[in-house]
Amino acid sequence: MSNMKKNISHLVLPLSVMALLIVINLIKGADYFTISMVNGAFYGNIPNILFGASELVILSIGMTLVTGASRGQDISIGVSATITSAVFVQYVLQASEVTLFTIIVGFLLSCVTGLLLGAFNGTLVSVFKVQPMVASLILFTGGRSIAFMIDGKLSPILANDISNKIGTVIPGVPVQTAIILTAVFIAIVAVVFKTTNLRLYVETVGINPNAARLNGINPKKIIFLTFLIMGICTAVAGFIAVNKAGRHDSVNLLKLIMMDAILAVAIGGNSLGGGKFSITGSIIGAYTIEMLNRTLLRLEIDPAMIKVFKAVFIIILMVVASPVVRAFMSKNLDRFRSWRLSSSQQKGPISTTNIARKQGE
Amino acid sequence: MLSETILEMKDISKSFPGVKALDCVDFKLRKGEIHALMGENGAGKSTLIKVITGVYEKDAGLITLQGEPIHFKAPQEAQNKGIGTVYQEIMLCPNLTVAENMFIGRSHSPFVNWKQMNEKAAQLLDSLGIPASPVQELASCSIAVQQMIAIARAVDMDCKILILDEPTSSLDEDEVHKLFALMRELKERGVGIIFITHFLEQVYEVSDMITVLRNGKLVGEYETTSLSQIELISKMLGNVLEDVTKLKKHEPIVSDTSIPVFEGKALSSSAGVRPFNFAIQKGEVNGFAGLLGSGRSESVRAIFAADKVTGGEVRMKGKRVKIKTPLHAIKHGIGYLPEDRKGDGIVEDLSVRDNIILTLQVLKGFFKPFSRKQAELFADEYIKKLNIKTPTSNTPIKSLSGGNQQKVILARWLLTNPEYLILDEPTRGIDVGTKVEIQKLVLNLASKGMSLTFISSEIEEMLRTCSRLIVMKDREIVGELRGTDLTENDVMNVIAQGGKNK
Numbered sequence: 001m002s003n004m005k006k007n008i009s010h011l012v013l014p015l016s017v018m019a020l021l022i023v024i025n026l027i028k029g030a031d032y033f034t035i036s037m038v039n040g041a042f043y044g045n046i047p048n049i050l051f052g053a054s055e056l057v058i059l060s061i062g063m064t065l066v067t068g069a070s071r072g073q074d075i076s077i078g079v080s081a082t083i084t085s086a087v088f089v090q091y092v093l094q095a096s097e098v099t100l101f102t103i104i105v106g107f108l109l110s111c112v113t114g115l116l117l118g119a120f121n122g123t124l125v126s127v128f129k130v131q132p133m134v135a136s137l138i139l140f141t142g143g144r145s146i147a148f149m150i151d152g153k154l155s156p157i158l159a160n161d162i163s164n165k166i167g168t169v170i171p172g173v174p175v176q177t178a179i180i181l182t183a184v185f186i187a188i189v190a191v192v193f194k195t196t197n198l199r200l201y202v203e204t205v206g207i208n209p210n211a212a213r214l215n216g217i218n219p220k221k222i223i224f225l226t227f228l229i230m231g232i233c234t235a236v237a238g239f240i241a242v243n244k245a246g247r248h249d250s251v252n253l254l255k256l257i258m259m260d261a262i263l264a265v266a267i268g269g270n271s272l273g274g275g276k277f278s279i280t281g282s283i284i285g286a287y288t289i290e291m292l293n294r295t296l297l298r299l300e301i302d303p304a305m306i307k308v309f310k311a312v313f314i315i316i317l318m319v320v321a322s323p324v325v326r327a328f329m330s331k332n333l334d335r336f337r338s339w340r341l342s343s344s345q346q347k348g349p350i351s352t353t354n355i356a357r358k359q360g361e
Numbered sequence: 362m363l364s365e366t367i368l369e370m371k372d373i374s375k376s377f378p379g380v381k382a383l384d385c386v387d388f389k390l391r392k393g394e395i396h397a398l399m400g401e402n403g404a405g406k407s408t409l410i411k412v413i414t415g416v417y418e419k420d421a422g423l424i425t426l427q428g429e430p431i432h433f434k435a436p437q438e439a440q441n442k443g444i445g446t447v448y449q450e451i452m453l454c455p456n457l458t459v460a461e462n463m464f465i466g467r468s469h470s471p472f473v474n475w476k477q478m479n480e481k482a483a484q485l486l487d488s489l490g491i492p493a494s495p496v497q498e499l500a501s502c503s504i505a506v507q508q509m510i511a512i513a514r515a516v517d518m519d520c521k522i523l524i525l526d527e528p529t530s531s532l533d534e535d536e537v538h539k540l541f542a543l544m545r546e547l548k549e550r551g552v553g554i555i556f557i558t559h560f561l562e563q564v565y566e567v568s569d570m571i572t573v574l575r576n577g578k579l580v581g582e583y584e585t586t587s588l589s590q591i592e593l594i595s596k597m598l599g600n601v602l603e604d605v606t607k608l609k610k611h612e613p614i615v616s617d618t619s620i621p622v623f624e625g626k627a628l629s630s631s632a633g634v635r636p637f638n639f640a641i642q643k644g645e646v647n648g649f650a651g652l653l654g655s656g657r658s659e660s661v662r663a664i665f666a667a668d669k670v671t672g673g674e675v676r677m678k679g680k681r682v683k684i685k686t687p688l689h690a691i692k693h694g695i696g697y698l699p700e701d702r703k704g705d706g707i708v709e710d711l712s713v714r715d716n717i718i719l720t721l722q723v724l725k726g727f728f729k730p731f732s733r734k735q736a737e738l739f740a741d742e743y744i745k746k747l748n749i750k751t752p753t754s755n756t757p758i759k760s761l762s763g764g765n766q767q768k769v770i771l772a773r774w775l776l777t778n779p780e781y782l783i784l785d786e787p788t789r790g791i792d793v794g795t796k797v798e799i800q801k802l803v804l805n806l807a808s809k810g811m812s813l814t815f816i817s818s819e820i821e822e823m824l825r826t827c828s829r830l831i832v833m834k835d836r837e838i839v840g841e842l843r844g845t846d847l848t849e850n851d852v853m854n855v856i857a858q859g860g861k862n863k
Binding site: 201207 | 691706719726
């Protein structure tokens with residue numbers, strides 16, 4: 001099944017990093033996988049990772065698509081999520097009574113906001129051909145002020161029952177709501193990929209926009225579309241984040257998460273230069289980053305030093321995964337294989353029958 | 362003719378996973394010799410070159426440069442030893458000036474004397490007759506001029522061996538002759554030149570010796586004067602030589618008075634072609650002839666709306682239609698195989714399968730993806746039909762040879778079953794065997810009722826396949842030739858006449 005092998009080869013990196021982290025954690029304490037029931041819900045290291053990584057996973061999916069089509073990254077995602085969630089919070093707070101309906105309308109409003117923000121970035125990138133990072137720098141710089149204007153600088157608190165349930169658990173369901181929402185989102189993305197040509201179009205545009213255009217694909221539309229999808233991703237991530245926190249903090253909500261999202265895309269084995277991509281890789285990458293954060297905490301590293309350790313880990317990871325090291329490894333692997341092959345075969349005279357047969361064909 | 366050997370390669374072998382690219386190949390280059398390296402795509406020419414220049418390491422064998430064994434690990438080492446290489450694809454920096462491109466990375470001093478560099482560049486450009494200014498940005502030069510600058514760069518290095526890998530594929534005849542003059546000049550100076558090309562005439566015009574490779578094995582080394590063209594072709598192809606002269610073109614199925622499949626009036630595009638009229642009948646094969654830059658490609662691109670359409674009126678089978686984007690053209694049954702295979706045709710990292718189904722998939726729609734199984738069926742069907750050499754349909758297209766990539770693009774269009782298919786230079790830079798296959802395919806498709814436009818820089822190819830030739834000069838149609846016994850001279854006359862009438 002060489003076919004199968006090829007399909008998972010790009011997942012080797014994120015999966016091996018994950019395995020390494022698990023080993024480190026098991027050495028630290030054998031109770032790593034222990035899951036306990038607290039108030040009718042699962043708690044433990046694994047549920048914590050799944051819970052903590054929710055927003056990052058969702059944003060990494062959007063980042064993968066934007067990277068694939070536009071060959072660049074959107075650095076405004078954390079800020080966009082802050083704006084969309086500000087809209088959500090404002091709508092919920094002005095309601096006299098918070099019902100499920102209020103929450104859903106508020107969420108849909110934040111999705112519309114996300115689409116508008118995505119359209120803004122998307123227009124700059126696809127129509128005006130601004131580099132994605134520069135285009136999204138505009139929102140990155142000014143976005144938090146916009147969020148301030150919407151939420152009235154008051155860091156409003158979401159003190160209602162439904163938000164509480166979304167942020168933690170729904171009684172009777174043993175899994176945190178954020179984990180369920182993330183799973184549903186991933187499932188929807190999977191369905192979208194199954195029922196549309198999104199992958200083929202995005203990859204074609206990312207690899208060769210000229211060829212895409214001559215074969216009837218409009219690269220501008222596809223790049224714009226990926227930014228719209230990113231807009232939805234920021235709305236969902238903002239929704240989860242603000243319900244988790246219980247209040248809207250325009251300064252710190254999902255601060256600098258774009259760095260982790262870009263990293264997740266890279267760990268997932270994707271080229272940041274666009275083209276072929278793996279959503280699965282990015283998702284695993286996102287969970288790996290969360291796992292790394294929590295591993296460093298579990299190892300009781302001085303909180304002031306945690307970022308240094310994270311940086312060192314990532315440097316090692318990126319060097320190991322770099323094309324230079326990969327080429328070196330595969331070269332030596334080939335050499336080893338051919339050495340084994342030649343030592344197992346008897347050296348004979350050069351066969352001429354091969355040529356004759358080829359000519360006869 | 363037995364002068365000193367400068368480069369000798371003995372029993373060179375090189376394998377890639379699953380392929381033996383070179384199998385005990387010998388090669389000898391003498392001082393002051395132009396040595397043509399011939400073979401089909403995949404015969405091992407490029408691999409041999411890359412072994413010489415240190416891009417690849419050989420698995421086995423011995424290379425001696427002027428009697429001294431060498432073992433290059435990096436291209437830079439080969440360059441330092443006086444081996445200069447010019448590749449088919451231009452490997453220069455388009456955003457730097459001409460002079461910077463010629464001298465970049467040469468000097469060991471951290472400082473640059475701009476004035477001196479520009480003067481030196483101007484001198485060299487002048488002596489080679491290259492129409493470019495040293496301070497001009499490279500991107501503003503035509504592809505042909507860029508190619509000549511790349512050659513100038515290699516020549517300027519104090520070189521003993523110059524390797525030219527398909528240097529002429531983007532040059533027009535005049536420029537080719539300038540290049541040949543340059544090659545002869547270098548030959549006089551004692552430089553050994555290895556010359557790779559697909560143009561047989563050029564081999565006979567300029568080379569002294571020919572080495573033929575086939576399937577990674579050495580067929581033999583011959584003196585050019587003692588090997589006839591037909592012998593050379595048969596050595597390159599093995600015994601599967603198709604007699605190209607057996608190809609027979611035929612007249613369109615219906616008469617001129619019937620409604621054409623495609624009819625364009627006063628078409629023009631942003632690429633700057635003068636408004637022109639053009640029509641093609643069912644089952645007709647026509648060609649656009651003209652020199653490089655005459656507007657052949659621009660015209661067919663205007664038909665397909667590959668460039669921004671600025672005016673004109675289009676009728677398909679008599680019905681007025683709007684074609685403003687490539688998608689419109691595809692929907693109305695027009696296909697276009699672009700001239701620039703790498704830049705406009707292939708989607709390099711995608712599989713052969715995805716490359717084949719791409720356009721049909723776009724036609725079917727964003728929300729209706731083919732199942733993997735269906736896609737594989739389509740891909741396998743055309744891999745078989747067009748005899749595409751690829752390990753599997755899942756292989757990335759970039760790892761195929763040029764000729765096979767071109768077949769994949771052809772498959773992509775044939776799958777959409779177009780009524781009118783435009784092939785812009787489908788035979789450029791591919792091996793003789795595939796060239797013949799493509800010409801046969803064109804005639805075969807036409808006999809089944811497809812209308813085709815076939816453009817080639819090699820006029821004979823068009824004479825063999827087209828029943829009508831539209832002659833262009835200076836972005837204008839200057840004449841039209843039809844008939845079965847046209848010759849190259851007829852075309853040349855029309856081009857020359859077209860100039861006089863103006």
